[in-house]
Amino acid sequence: MICEDVKNEVIVDRVTKKFSKGKVDDGFEALSNISFTIEKNEFVTIVGRSGCGKSTMLNIIAGLLSPTEGKVLINGKPVTEPGSDRGMVFQNSGLFPWLTVEGNIEFGPKNKGMAKIERQKLSKELIGLVNLEGCEKKYPRELSGGMQQRVAIARALAMDPQILLMDEPFGALDQLTRESMQSELLRIWESCKKTVIFVTHSIMEAIYLSDRIIVFSSNPGRVRKEFKINIHRPRQKSSVNVMKYYEEIYEAIN
């Protein structure tokens, strides 16, 4: 197969994003000349201060925003709109409050026209994967923040995307829930082998999760440095290796 020599699944090629204010084009530059690549099944995290354009970058990869200059290629094809090859998890879950857990998970497959029996089978499987058995008929408001994010992950996986985009998915959770969600995410990632592009401003979260970390600088957003995290999983957050990375990344950000 030809595809097999395409090692880089995602190619971000000199992307610049300016936001225009009204008609005047003296817009604020959120991203400036960003280039990086991501391999298949890699877990990559973009880290940076708030306002460094990391969420904007993710939205461009998702196809929700279009770059002012440059392009994003997925398996060699330029991104113009959202597609089922990319799933997304939003910061505040973005779950539809009017649908039950099941309804949310089946939303995507239903849009695609998947038959009801298949859909139910799929949602049952995913609810099992994210450990939410018994919550099928509940509404998002009846769930805790951590449970909501599990549903959001299951909903994104229901489209069977090859790439999972996660925009500060655990940002609104308390510390303990956040940590258990991190290991949960690694378990899910290892069991279904997806490419993950994760955005966070927590350096520790990035080190704990990622194969590779891309550090963004702010105003405008630029790639400052990349780090390959060569520590075996599961990683100990208090270990010497982790602390060493932490200091290096902390320095890169500041």
Next chain:
Amino acid sequence: MRRLIKNKKINLSENIIKIGTVVVIIIVLELLSRVGLLSPYKMPSPTQILIAIREVISVGFPKGVTILLHLKATVLRIIQGYLLAAVIGIPAGLLIGRSYILDRISTPVITFARSVATISLLPLFIAWFGITEISRILLISYGCLWVILTNTIQGVKQIDINYINAGKVLGANKRQMFFKVLLPAALPRIFIGLRVAVGVAFMVIVAVEMIGTVVGLGALIQQSRFYYSIDITVAGMILIGIFGLFLSVILERIERFILPWAFSLEEVER
């Protein structure tokens, strides 16, 4: 579970207070009338009102036009006018709320039209449509339309961008986006408009029925004025109040049925 019982107790004592207040008011009014402090021509006693209500139910007022006929006429007018306003207001609101240009164009028009008191349009409507059912129904529609329209527009404009983005990422096409994301997301706000519109419909109906008809709850009140039957006036007021309350309860039931998710938290905490 304990919380449930505790809350039931609270509900019970709350109900006792609610009903108690009404009972006290009735007793005080009755006593004031009996002692002669309240003139029967200015404020009828509760017993008189009760007799008047019985009269409206059995004999009818004017004779032959019983409560059922009054109710039927008013209900029909309200339902037709209200539904017409909803049928126009909700789709138009969804459309305007989604379009920046339409919103900018329509805002001054809507603000102007909303500021015109519905009743002041009565002469105009009579000139256009005569003293007919059409005039009455359209006037109710006019009153309800703006409330429903503005709330629907706001409902659409306030939709969390995350829902729209999630819809896009999950492959919703335009139709799916409209019916499965935008509409349900705007529904709670749409229902607020629908609820306020019930009140508006009642304000308009009474005034509208005061002209050119003897049938309808508003007409009942107007006729009683001609006969100096103030007891019938108050009886009519009470009947309208009860009917309005009844409609609000029905609307809330419908809302709970259509939007169970908007109530789920309350239900859980209860």
